[in-house]
Amino acid sequence: MFDYKPMEFPEILRLELTNTCNMQCPHCRHHAPEKKKPENYPEYYKVTSHMTEEQVALILDEAKKYKPSVTLNVANEPTVAPTFKFACTKVKENGMSGTFNTNGLLLNDDLCNFLVDIEFDSVNISIDATTPETLKMARGITAINRLINNVERLLKIRGEKLYPRVGVTFVVMPYNEKEIDDFLSFWKERVDVIRFTGYITDGKPDSTVLPGVEPYKIPPRIPCKQIFKDIVIRANGDVTPCVITSEAPDYTSMGNIFKDGGVKAVWDGSIFKQWRDYHNEGCWNGISYCKGCDYWLDSFEIKEKEEDGFVIRSPSPYTVFFNVKEKMNNWDKTKLIERQGFGSKDKNSYIGSMSSYDLEKSDSPSN
Ligand code: SF4
Numbered sequence: 001m002f003d004y005k006p007m008e009f010p011e012i013l014r015l016e017l018t019n020t021c022n023m024q025c026p027h028c029r030h031h032a033p034e035k036k037k038p039e040n041y042p043e044y045y046k047v048t049s050h051m052t053e054e055q056v057a058l059i060l061d062e063a064k065k066y067k068p069s070v071t072l073n074v075a076n077e078p079t080v081a082p083t084f085k086f087a088c089t090k091v092k093e094n095g096m097s098g099t100f101n102t103n104g105l106l107l108n109d110d111l112c113n114f115l116v117d118i119e120f121d122s123v124n125i126s127i128d129a130t131t132p133e134t135l136k137m138a139r140g141i142t143a144i145n146r147l148i149n150n151v152e153r154l155l156k157i158r159g160e161k162l163y164p165r166v167g168v169t170f171v172v173m174p175y176n177e178k179e180i181d182d183f184l185s186f187w188k189e190r191v192d193v194i195r196f197t198g199y200i201t202d203g204k205p206d207s208t209v210l211p212g213v214e215p216y217k218i219p220p221r222i223p224c225k226q227i228f229k230d231i232v233i234r235a236n237g238d239v240t241p242c243v244i245t246s247e248a249p250d251y252t253s254m255g256n257i258f259k260d261g262g263v264k265a266v267w268d269g270s271i272f273k274q275w276r277d278y279h280n281e282g283c284w285n286g287i288s289y290c291k292g293c294d295y296w297l298d299s300f301e302i303k304e305k306e307e308d309g310f311v312i313r314s315p316s317p318y319t320v321f322f323n324v325k326e327k328m329n330n331w332d333k334t335k336l337i338e339r340q341g342f343g344s345k346d347k348n349s350y351i352g353s354m355s356s357y358d359l360e361k362s363d364s365p366s367n
Pocket residue numbers: 224225226227241242243244245289290291293294295296
């Protein structure tokens with residue numbers, strides 16, 4: 001049915017340096033107070049797990065030859081990891097591009113100077129609000145000014161230098177969607193990129209709950225690019241099939257980096273092959289995680305338009321990046337892929353251009 005092949009080595013390498021966080025955001029699927037109750041807390045989080053420097057080096061030294069784009073967080077706060085600075089430095093020493101998402105609480109002078117000095121590529125700070133009241137609902141704290149000051153500290157220390165590229169993110173929820181315009185105009189004057197993303201619930205990502213997405217506009221399903229180009233490595237070395245399954249409390253493992261021969265050995269292993277075969281055969285419903293998961297929509301061509309001084313890029317109905325047009329000279333689209341980059345477009349394996357669609361332009365059934 002399909003014949004998509006995996007990248008020789010994952011194009012995006014996601015490393016969970018620690019499985020902990022220094023906040024308890026109410027909407028967090030892992031560290032919210034409700035999730036931390038003994039009856040709800042997954043076994044994985046009950047024991048603190050940090051990668052060691054040797055383990056981080058093992059992974060990044062193997063990756064060096066392939067130059068993936070490295071993301072230093074999964075479902076955690078990377079800046080609390082004991083190996084955080086080591087990992088950032090190693091990414092740069094090995095000639096790779098790096099990024100991470102942070103809650104921004106620990107962006108002090110020392111950390112900001114470090115990131116600017118090593119020319120780390122990209123930092124994204126999750127804020128989700130414009131007022132203390134909304135921040136309390138989103139992240140359980142009211143210190144909006146502290147977060148703003150921390151982002152401005154990083155920008156001030158960066159000064160006229162290019163790196164890191166600085167972004168803020170906003171997870172759209174019913175209680176904060178009225179603040180979207182204010183968030184955009186406030187941060188447009190300050191940062192390089194602003195990302196809005198839908199909330200993915202405990203169940204599977206479901207496009208039918210997204211505002212503005214009507215089921216008849218969803219194109220026919222295709223294999224999910226996650227398992228062809230993206231690897232997620234948890235703090236204990238377990239590899240999950242994709243970012244969505246990594247967030248499931250009862251995650252499944254495709255193998256363990258530290259026990260099963262390294263990144264490429266797991267990437268080329270039998271369990272990944274089985275998942276990819278299912279997808280190429282159109283049998284995604286044979287995988288319990290994929291059945292009902294709409295994140296495969298992320299596999300289509302990224303849509304882009306220019307408006308109001310932004311280059312607006314959307315990889316899926318879930319996410320929109322507002323890149324400030326005059327501040328795009330610190331972004332290498334082929335090296336720093338994140339979710340809005342182009343990647344290498346390797347003809348044998350790239351699946352981003354399998355098809356194109358535009359939810360806004362799709363005809364309605366009555367047309
Ligand atoms: S369809 Fe969903 S669960 Fe399946 S591989 Fe893609 S993101 Fe993961």
